[in-house]
Amino acid sequence: INKEIRTGFLEQEPKLIAGQSIMENVFSGNTPVLQAIGAYEQCLEAMEEDHSPAHAARLEEAHAQMDALEAWDYEQKIRLILSKLDIHHLDQPVETLSGGQAKRVALAKMLIQEPDLLILDEPTNHLDVAMIEWLEEYIGTRDMTMLVVTHDRYFLDSVCNQIIELEDGKLFNYSGNFSDFLEKKAHREAVEAAELDKARNLYRRELEWVRRMPKARTTKSKSRLDAFDTLSEKASGKGPEEQLKLEVKMNRIGGKILEMVKVRKAFGSLVITDGFTYTFKKGERVGIVGKNGVGKSTFLNMIMGMEHADSGKIQAGETIVFGYFSQEPLRVADDKRVIDVVKDIAEFIPMADGSKLSASQLLTRFLFAPETQYTFVTKLSGGEKRRLQLMTILIRNPNFLILDEPTNDLDILTLSILEQFLLDYTGCLMIVSHDRYFMDKLVDHLFVFEGDGLISDFTGNYTEYRQAADKQNKEDKKKVTAPKPKQAAEAVKKKRSFKENREMEMLEKDIAALEQEKQNIEQQLSSPTGDHQAIGALSERLMSVSNELDEKSMRWLELAELE
Incomplete structure (x- = not known):
């Protein structure tokens, strides 16, 4: 492999870095963007537990580094990967994870690092079906070379365009997915079986000649003997692979199961x-x-x-x-x-x-x-x-x-x-x-x-x-988005009272003011001043404003349903 090629390897039983959290393992790549995102995520986790000036200062620095590296879109992609693989509680020590959880963390790490060559050993083990289907879709959108060992035939059908078969120390290469492989393998075995049968028939005839051959050997007979040795080796070749046989007896089953x-x-x-x-x-x-x-x-x-x-x-x-x-x-x-x-x-x-x-x-x-x-x-x-x-x-x-x-x-x-x-x-x-x-x-x-x-x-x-x-799901979405018939809507609509009309007017003013305040706070947070206490206070106010805005918007929607 070219030294400039970045390679990622997901082992069947991966070994995470002991003594570290999920977050530290996932972001242990050596790229500046990954390191910046890891630092930012750690600062966010710390701020949730303690709004101290020291934590606010570190968050400000991490925020600035994210801006400098334009890492925000990349962070959203990472959050998507972690969410789809059901990886939460990023501060959890990896020693506490089950085998399946550890496999998913290791897979997330490989996907986040986006190597040029990704080697996956049984990647679908410990994933539920929804995760596997997402993984198939995700891999299809990435520009990378992948080598995968798996027993999951639908996965092979979905993500592979070439199959390499290892049999009896030999490699056989097939273009196409797993379904194509089955068809081409069957054809190869049929050709090999016919050639083996032909070689064995010829071997039997040549064996009779060897037994009748006079002791004095001519140059021609020696040449034929050499060909016989080659034929003997070919005729003793292995036929279609031996198959496991399951034929055990089953106990009688009664009426009640x-x-x-x-x-x-x-x-x-x-x-x-x-x-x-x-x-x-x-x-x-x-x-x-x-x-x-x-x-x-x-x-x-x-x-x-x-x-x-x-x-x-x-x-x-x-x-x-x-x-x-x-x-x-x-x-x-x-x-x-x-x-x-x-x-x-x-x-x-x-x-x-x-x-x-x-x-x-x-x-x-x-x-x-x-x-x-x-x-x-x-x-x-x-x-x-x-x-x-x-x-x-x-x-x-x-x-x-x-x-x-x-x-x-x-x-x-x-x-x-x-x-x-x-x-x-x-x-x-x-x-x-x-x-x-x-x-x-x-x-x-x-x-x-x-x-x-x-x-x-x-x-x-x-x-x-x-x-x-x-x-x-498609039918449910249509029901949600479809407009109600005018007559049916009029039949169930109630009239707003004078008091409710006044409330709606006040809500509209409040919502506009809250949206403006939210926008102002977000602008201040995106341009930190260095005042750590101010950053902490702004963060708390932003959360409060967002909650109040949600409540007032929901109430406005309720009143808007009335006439």
Whole structure:
């Protein structure tokens, strides 16, 4: 990479600067504009807590530096990024952040720095769907080169114009997005399969010749032997990639599945559910959507009995066997080998076709090579650990699968096989996922967490839900902006009294005076005099004037509705 190219790298598990706040991490770039904005934001935070002359002086200096660097537009862009990624309380120490919060802070930092080359490792992990869709739109407006590793296929479709595939130590380059890649990869594999088949047929014929060849070798026969060696190497090549096989047996499911009656759960002022009632039926395929922090995982934990509801009833049928693929990583002892994890559950596992497989055979089907099966679990990659975790759940033969962000750390091949297994799965299925492609393919309806304990049931997949929501939003805007019919408006209008007319006249004068005062204060603040006490007093007066102006304007609008 050219040394003049500014590079930004978002790691899958980013490491923030310990001992610093969110603000200090976000604004830790070395550009003068970033440093000026960081200093200005810190001064604002300090002034909110203490209007001392010292803080006012620092704010004045920071304000002047922002003016000098023309940094105000840039600051607004930063505020937008932080807001869209749900990053608030900028003075919070980074040590107190969860893994998801830390990832969002690191992503915000990369976007704010605007490098020439941005490298993103699983950027959509820990983002809710609204954040991902905003990120796609934002990236589309920036002039930068981006290299992204992700399992999110809709994200790849949206932001990429070139796909590089790494397979068996080889790189394959495809122009276009992910959909184009699938088509071109299938064509490449078909050509390679045909060439491999042709090479193997020719190899068999040449092998017969080698066996019949006389001991005395001519120059021509030696040349043919050299060609045979090359052909032998080509014929022994790998065919289409080996695929993971999911064929475990499912326990019988009875008439009663799961019943939730008037379930309420809250943590202080955060209400997760408020009187939620639902009776699950056989073969249900439910997706759960909502913003981060709205309580989706808590909802799943209540179903699993890992979290108690404050009130209401949650009751599962006698035949129900839950399989819960949670976000929590697989926890095993450091000295545990891969094969021992499976043997601890069962030595032999029944398959859907009635056969039984040993632990080793099943691991092989889950793409764990024999040499990998005897390695320690701690040596596995993040994706291998997730695959092993998924395997330990499926071999218990669940008939009600609950998947909480199942696509995290799974490669696209494993994901596609898991999707096919779930499409054929006849039990109940409940999914929380930010992967829109995964949700669209598998769910029939959605539980939409609206906030404040409200959960609505939408028939359809995620894309259909977004289309319906966008349509409703457009209709709502039309209703707000559409003028009311004259006759209907006249029918509901009331006449203003003499007293109300006088009040309206006074309000108009007051509003004009307040607007003028607000403008004067803003001009004074934009041209500081150096009097720190005066700046503090002006700031307080500006807040008071703005509040009074809002109140009087609202009252004027109320009176204006009258005739």
